[in-house]
Amino acid sequence: MTAGPDPRESDPSVLAALEPEDLDGHSIDELADYLDAGMQPADPSIDDSPACQNALAAIIRLRNASLSALETAAQLEAPADESWIGGVLANISIEARAGRDVPLRAESETERPVMTEGAIRSLVRRAGDAVPGIVVSRCSIEGDVTVFAAPVRVTVEVAIIAGPAIHATAELVRAGVTTALAEQTDLVVEAVDVLVRDLLVEPAAVSEAASGRTRTVDPTDTTDSTAGEADA
Amino acid sequence: MSDTDDTRETGTQLPAAVPSEPPTWSAAALAAIEAVVLEVPGVADLFRARPTVQSAVTAIRVGVTPTVSRLVLDGAVLRIVIGTDGFAPAPAVARAVHDAALDEAARHRLVLSRVDVRIARIG
Numbered sequence: 001m002t003a004g005p006d007p008r009e010s011d012p013s014v015l016a017a018l019e020p021e022d023l024d025g026h027s028i029d030e031l032a033d034y035l036d037a038g039m040q041p042a043d044p045s046i047d048d049s050p051a052c053q054n055a056l057a058a059i060i061r062l063r064n065a066s067l068s069a070l071e072t073a074a075q076l077e078a079p080a081d082e083s084w085i086g087g088v089l090a091n092i093s094i095e096a097r098a099g100r101d102v103p104l105r106a107e108s109e110t111e112r113p114v115m116t117e118g119a120i121r122s123l124v125r126r127a128g129d130a131v132p133g134i135v136v137s138r139c140s141i142e143g144d145v146t147v148f149a150a151p152v153r154v155t156v157e158v159a160i161i162a163g164p165a166i167h168a169t170a171e172l173v174r175a176g177v178t179t180a181l182a183e184q185t186d187l188v189v190e191a192v193d194v195l196v197r198d199l200l201v202e203p204a205a206v207s208e209a210a211s212g213r214t215r216t217v218d219p220t221d222t223t224d225s226t227a228g229e230a231d232a
Numbered sequence: 233m234s235d236t237d238d239t240r241e242t243g244t245q246l247p248a249a250v251p252s253e254p255p256t257w258s259a260a261a262l263a264a265i266e267a268v269v270l271e272v273p274g275v276a277d278l279f280r281a282r283p284t285v286q287s288a289v290t291a292i293r294v295g296v297t298p299t300v301s302r303l304v305l306d307g308a309v310l311r312i313v314i315g316t317d318g319f320a321p322a323p324a325v326a327r328a329v330h331d332a333a334l335d336e337a338a339r340h341r342l343v344l345s346r347v348d349v350r351i352a353r354i355g
Contacts, residue, residue: 048279048280049279050277050279050313050315050352050353051352053277053315053353054353057355098352101350104322104323104326104351105323107327108330109346110330110334110344110345110346110347111327111330111346111347111349112346112347112348112349113323113326113327113330113348113349113350113351114348114349114350114351115322115323115326115350115351115354116350116351116352118352119322119351119352119353119354120354122353122354123354123355126318126354126355183321184316184318184321184322184323184354185322185323186323
């Protein structure tokens with residue numbers, strides 16, 4: 001496993017600047033604690049916050065999708081893994097905030113529909129997480145999303161559980177994200193780039209290695225594997 | 233007695249006087265709009281819209297406690313923040329919410345210049 005999703009997200013000044021208000025007054029740690037407590041007692045400031053709900057959904061997916069692989073990897077390289085999970089959580093915190101308003105197509109003068117950038121990033125993350133063996137570590141939207149029909153480019157950075165063919169799995173991510181954006185937004189998507197940044201060691205592979213068999217995983221094979229671009 | 237005083241001559245009541253002022257917003261009207269918005273297919277959540285200074289002034293003027301309603305009335309602009317279910321296409325849901333809010337406002341004889349629908353969560 002490589003060191004983390006993106007060094008930029010490890011910048012303490014960036015994270016510190018996000019803490020006070022970007023999740024409607026809550027930090028990502030508070031949301032994780034709220035989940036651990038079974039979301040009881042109910043906290044309306046979290047339950048009624050779309051940004052918090054986006055972040056909570058992403059944390060739940062992260063926990064459900066990657067728990068076994070992360071636990072196994074953590075046994076092999078605990079310090080790096082903690083850093084990696086922390087990086088993903090930091091990215092969730094960044095992405096879940098509302099961000100800019102992205103205009104939708106209006107059909108009358110009394111209509112002004114918009115979608116938050118946070119909602120779109122969460123949609124992208126959910127579409128990527130839905131692919132088996134994938135954990136989205138970071139996603140971003142490049143382009144002036146505040147202008148209707150302006151072309152944008154979406155980048156999804158993922159960790160992939162060793163086993164399935166990396167290019168085929170990354171292609172599933174690209175297709176899933178492209179479809180989700182086409183169905184749920186009015187964005188003009190110029191491209192969807194999928195970057196495989198990390199390789200999560202499959203538990204079975206570790207078991208085999210531990211039992212003396214020869215199967216191993218070389219993380220250097222996974223760095224910056226780009227799946228390709230979506231059709232415009 | 234005046235020739236024009238029909239009431240006294242016939243002993244019947246005149247129709248109720250037409251209100252001199254247009255209908256104003258009320259908590260009941262906002263609650264009704266909230267209810268119809270929540271019934272729009274594809275709407276999963278109705279979040280509290282962020283109030284503006286103008287909306288707070290409007291709320292106080294019409295007697296609506298700003299923290300009670302999840303909708304924000306900013307002059308003649310209604311602001312609605314929703315989450316969708318992730319199945320129905322979000323842009324179509326936003327349009328349906330706009331239409332439903334506008335229709336319900338009209339039922340209360342209230343005029344909106346615009347309905348701002350903000351989708352803050354999908355699925």
